[in-house]
Amino acid sequence: RARYVSAIQDLGGTPLILPMTQDTKVIKGLLDLVDGLLLTGSGPDLDPALYGESKRFKFKIMSPERAGFELKLAQMAVDRDLPVFGVCGGMQVLNVAFGGTLVQDIASEVKGALAHQQKTAAVEPSHEIRVTHGSQLSKIVREPVVWVNSSHHQAIKSLGQGLVVNATAPDGVIEGLEHPECGFALGVQWHPEFLYRQDEHHRRLFEAFLKKAAQV
Numbered sequence: 365r366a367r368y369v370s371a372i373q374d375l376g377g378t379p380l381i382l383p384m385t386q387d388t389k390v391i392k393g394l395l396d397l398v399d400g401l402l403l404t405g406s407g408p409d410l411d412p413a414l415y416g417e418s419k420r421f422k423f424k425i426m427s428p429e430r431a432g433f434e435l436k437l438a439q440m441a442v443d444r445d446l447p448v449f450g451v452c453g454g455m456q457v458l459n460v461a462f463g464g465t466l467v468q469d470i471a472s473e474v475k476g477a478l479a480h481q482q483k484t485a486a487v488e489p490s491h492e493i494r495v496t497h498g499s500q501l502s503k504i505v506r507e508p509v510v511w512v513n514s515s516h517h518q519a520i521k522s523l524g525q526g527l528v529v530n531a532t533a534p535d536g537v538i539e540g541l542e543h544p545e546c547g548f549a550l551g552v553q554w555h556p557e558f559l560y561r562q563d564e565h566h567r568r569l570f571e572a573f574l575k576k577a578a579q580v
């Protein structure tokens with residue numbers, strides 16, 4: 365996961381990894397220290413109970429400590445209009461933090477789905493996405509279609525309050541979301557931290573986040 369840190373550092377930011385805590389006062393203090401919040405990908409998935417469902421498929425569940433921390437962080441960061449960038453599982457956290465739900469297993473639940481868990485290396489894009497015209501994402505990437513990598517078996521189902529879709533895969537799977545009322549609260553389902561060195565579209569995502577953070 366060091367690539368998240370490298371991306372922030374390579375593109376002019378100062379990365380700071382936050383220690384996990386459930387204490388709201390401490391989370392407030394942590395957010396006071398930073399100019400932006402990057403919610404990283406996670407590996408294990410959120411417990412479906414967090415969005416009111418029972419677990420229907422086999423997958424690893426994130427510890428309640430990490431889930432609680434990330435959900436609180438996301439809510440409190442958006443509340444104070446701190447720039448928030450969610451990547452993969454981090455985007456799913458952003459959605460669930462605002463009352464959204466997740467597709468628990470794309471292959472089992474989405475008919476005709478693409479292979480969203482690519483077998484090839486993460487530095488190789490594997491499917492395209494269509495960027496929603498007029499979205500903040502479209503102003504960042506400046507292309508209607510972008511090739512992305514894909515390493516997820518879950519996806520956004522219903523959107524959290526205030527969030528809108530900014531990108532979809534050809535099979536209809538949601539690949540990005542954003543909060544139009546916020547300065548920068550944006551998530552992508554792919555992994556730009558593997559692509560920013562070779563592809564300007566993905567570099568611009570981090571640059572847009574860092575530019576907003578620099579204005580805080």
Ligand code: MN
Pocket residue numbers: 480491513514515516533539553
């Ligand atoms: Mn995908």
